[in-house]
Amino acid sequence: MQIDNKVVVITGASEGIGAACASAFASRGALLSLTARSQHRLEEVGGKDALVTPGDLREESTRAALVERTLARYGRIDILINNAGVGLYQPAHGADLASVRAMFELNIFAPLDLIQKVVPHMKKSGSGAIVNVSSIGGKITLPWFTLYSATKYALGSITDGLRMELRREGIHAMTVCPGYVKTGFQRHVLAGRPPDLSGLGRKWAISPRQCAEDIARGLERNARTVVSPKSGWLLIALGRMFPATFDSRLEKIYWEQQANR
Numbered sequence: 001m002q003i004d005n006k007v008v009v010i011t012g013a014s015e016g017i018g019a020a021c022a023s024a025f026a027s028r029g030a031l032l033s034l035t036a037r038s039q040h041r042l043e044e045v046g047g048k049d050a051l052v053t054p055g056d057l058r059e060e061s062t063r064a065a066l067v068e069r070t071l072a073r074y075g076r077i078d079i080l081i082n083n084a085g086v087g088l089y090q091p092a093h094g095a096d097l098a099s100v101r102a103m104f105e106l107n108i109f110a111p112l113d114l115i116q117k118v119v120p121h122m123k124k125s126g127s128g129a130i131v132n133v134s135s136i137g138g139k140i141t142l143p144w145f146t147l148y149s150a151t152k153y154a155l156g157s158i159t160d161g162l163r164m165e166l167r168r169e170g171i172h173a174m175t176v177c178p179g180y181v182k183t184g185f186q187r188h189v190l191a192g193r194p195p196d197l198s199g200l201g202r203k204w205a206i207s208p209r210q211c212a213e214d215i216a217r218g219l220e221r222n223a224r225t226v227v228s229p230k231s232g233w234l235l236i237a238l239g240r241m242f243p244a245t246f247d248s249r250l251e252k253i254y255w256e257q258q259a260n261r
């Protein structure tokens, strides 16, 4: 899909990968509609041209306002980028259910509701794209955040299904699986502490800008799935080919993390 002159809604656009997407898509000539909770950061990211709708995406009223305001300003929505998300570093067998629900609300129900609100408008114009930002943790279950992985698996599965549901309507659906991206994500988790992956992280970490470029280029070639960085595909393939060995390695990291608490 060509991005020039397309109306692009980006959630979680006040910082990190979402802010970098705003810049990558604006540089390709997109018209932006941005949302997150922080109005001043959204205004900094979007400059004078972008439409900004601040609010908590776990609230239906924020999602409704985002879609209504975008349609009122631009008359259409061509691309929806469901990027806002949050993590939770607690074991599935002991996680605080209120935090789990808050995470599922932002990572699954908010994107699903936005998709349901936007698709009828895309159908009318006979074209559109839905980009859902999952994670490599949505391809490999990471035991230090099992439930976060569950949300990202679910989002990936929803995206695959949507692609088949909507292709004949001219609407494309793409999953994005970032690896370790240098953003405030680790600081913003709802609870718990990540394992010390600093060595691994340094080796594989990419900038939000690189991730956003991968997303924009993926959309330009109508990719089904973008793994960013590409080397993440190797990790996913190894996990599929050698599941027991892979589990043991991840289990070892998990128990090292428990011992360091």
Ligand SMILES: NC(=O)c1ccc[n+]([C@@H]2O[C@H](COP(=O)([O-])OP(=O)(O)OC[C@H]3O[C@@H](n4cnc5c(N)ncnc54)[C@H](OP(=O)(O)O)[C@@H]3O)[C@@H](O)[C@H]2O)c1
Binding pocket: 011, 012, 013, 014, 015, 016, 017, 018, 035, 036, 037, 038, 039, 041, 055, 056, 057, 058, 083, 084, 085, 086, 087, 106, 133, 134, 135, 136, 177, 178, 179, 180, 181, 182, 183, 184, 185, 186, 188
């Ligand atoms: N960073 C990584 O290593 C990594 C790896 C794999 C996948 N991902 C995924 O990539 C996406 C972006 O992550 P990131 O690294 O850019 O994280 P980030 O730096 O923490 O940014 C998260 C964005 O979501 C917004 N947000 C958080 N809670 C919100 C809420 N309740 N309502 C509205 N907006 C909310 C934040 O803005 P406000 O605080 O202003 O609301 C911010 O703009 C997430 O879905 C994450 O799961 C990240």
